[in-house]
Amino acid sequence: MLQPTTPPPITTALAVLGRSMWSSCCGLGREARLYRDSRRLRDRASGRHAVCRVRRTSLFFGRLHAGCRGDRLRKGWRWRMQTTINRRTALGLGGAAAMLVAAPSALAQQPAPPAPRVKGPRVWLDLDQTDLDAAYDQSVYAPNLQQIIRRYATNSDGVRARLGAPRRYAYGPTPIEGLDVYPTKRANAPINVFVHGGAWRTGVAKDNAFPAELFVHAGAHYVVPDFVGVEDVGGSLMPMAEQVRRAVAWVYRNAHTFGGDPNRLYVSGFSSGGHLAGVVLTTDWAREFNLPADTVKGGLCGSGMFDLKPVRLSARSRYIKFTDEMEQALSPQRHLDKLNAPLVVAYGTFETPEFQRQSRDFAAAVKAAGKPVQLLVGEGYNHFEM
Known part of the structure; x- marks a missing residue:
């Protein structure tokens, strides 16, 4: 590959x-991966997918901000924290922590995803x-x-x-x-x-x-x-x-x-x-x-x-x-x-x-x-x- x-x-x-x-x-x-600041909540054809991110990579300027990401699995939410902390990224980490606390409760209010669609022939x-x-x-x-x-x-x-x-x-x-x-x-x-x-x-x-x-x-x-x-x-x-x-x-x-x-x-x-x-x-x-x-x-x-x-x-x-x-x-x-x-x-x-x-x-x-x-x-x- x-x-x-x-x-x-x-x-x-x-x-x-x-x-x-x-x-x-x-x-x-x-x-060769490009990152940007984003907060996303998306409905996909296969179910609900949410990404909560305050990470920004900018190798042109040598910055790596803290970030968090959540992927909803069948058994709940799994969170991965990636951080590089310095004086310039402290604010970014604070934002990530705030969203980490707030996001699960906010997402809990979302309606349940629809039942899986019965697929037709391949x-x-x-x-x-x-x-x-x-x-x-x-x-x-x-x-x-x-x-x-x-x-x-x-x-x-x-x-x-x-x-x-x-x-x-x-x-x-x-x-x-x-x-x-x-x-x-x-x-x-x-x-x-x-x-x-x-x-x-x-x-x-x-x-x-x-x-x-x-x-x-x-x-x-x-x-x-x-x-x-x-x-x-x-x-x-x-x-x-x-x-x-x-x-x-x-x-x-x-x-x-x-x-x-x-x-x-x-x-x-x-x-x-x-x-x-x-x-x-x-x-x-x-x-x-x-x-x-x-x-x-x-x-x-x-x-x-x-x-x-x-x-x-x-x-x-x-x-x-x-x-x-x-x-x-x-x-x-x-x-x-x-x-x-x-x-x-x-x-x-x-x-x-x-x-x-x-x-x-x-x-x-x-x-x-x-x-x-x-x-x-x-x-x-x-x-x-x-």
């Missing part, structure tokens, strides 16, 4: 992206249809979904106000085939192409400008393309995958127009964009685009889906018209022979079981194929918080 480790920085761009997408106040420890692994559908519905595990989606747009507006409007270029003949470039002032700078998420249905470049500022200030260009939604093209994922590939090819061939270095081109993506980033990274660039096999020098796939078979079996097939050809062609895990770049794979521990498994299995498969890969785990983060 591939163990999470601290990755060496593939590029300044990817290091900055990791810091911007997950948290500017969190660091990466020896196990559809995928140990999941029946209901569980599988929930495992590919991130909103089931992310009650703050709408708040975070609104923040994407608001933060992107703020970035444009500070950096100015992006340069807009057409990479194809249709109106949707355009990309935004947030240029850095450094000449011949590296380039990161970010592929946005949105369940393959939604999302636009302008609402995914929020990481641009840190890239630009670190001396890298930030590029985000627009592309069609699956429902705009009859339910097929093939057109959008082809558009994203052509956008990356355009950036490679035209990097000089905005001061970029085509030999330092990196791709990253999140959620369905993490899947599309995986598709880009497993493209046969020499055969399909007459470009170098290592056109992309590194990649980051955040919270993606890399084998489409279970996705095809889930409720997502209601709006995606899967075929055997599509499943095979667009499952990055089946095309690792074409992977020619070091890879970072990331997911959060509060994501759905299938999103966690997909990332772990993909990273393990890359490692088994003898390719360089690092696995990042965001402790306490749901899908949209990553």
Whole structure:
């Protein structure tokens, strides 16, 4: 099993992206786990789960605050205390102690969990249809979904106000085939192409400008393309995958127009964009685009889906018209022979079981194929918080 480790920085761009997408106040420890202050009470499909935490790890600043965590077991509550006490963390420990005393009594007032659901036939692994559908519905595990989606747009507006409007270029003949470039002032700078998420249905470049500022200030260009939604093209994922590939090819061939270095081109993506980033990274660039096999020098796939078979079996097939050809062609895990770049794979521990498994299995498969890969785990983060 591939163990999470601290990755060496593939590029300044990817290091900055990791810091911007997950948290500017969190660091990466020896196990590449990200922690944050949180108090959570969550209802899961399998029962009630509560986490009470006042722990914060920030290795950028060398702090470890006290923390407590409770996991409700069948026989009651088990508490684990982890503390590193000094003058700066005394307040954090006091808060942990206060919650340790208060939480059991507060949770005792919660209604009893519902009776276990009678499961139907297994559809995928140990999941029946209901569980599988929930495992590919991130909103089931992310009650703050709408708040975070609104923040994407608001933060992107703020970035444009500070950096100015992006340069807009057409990479194809249709109106949707355009990309935004947030240029850095450094000449011949590296380039990161970010592929946005949105369940393959939604999302636009302008609402995914929020990481641009840190890239630009670190001396890298930030590029985000627009592309069609699956429902705009009859339910097929093939057109959008082809558009994203052509956008990356355009950036490679035209990097000089905005001061970029085509030999330092990196791709990253999140959620369905993490899947599309995986598709880009497993493209046969020499055969399909007459470009170098290592056109992309590194990649980051955040919270993606890399084998489409279970996705095809889930409720997502209601709006995606899967075929055997599509499943095979667009499952990055089946095309690792074409992977020619070091890879970072990331997911959060509060994501759905299938999103966690997909990332772990993909990273393990890359490692088994003898390719360089690092696995990042965001402790306490749901899908949209990553």
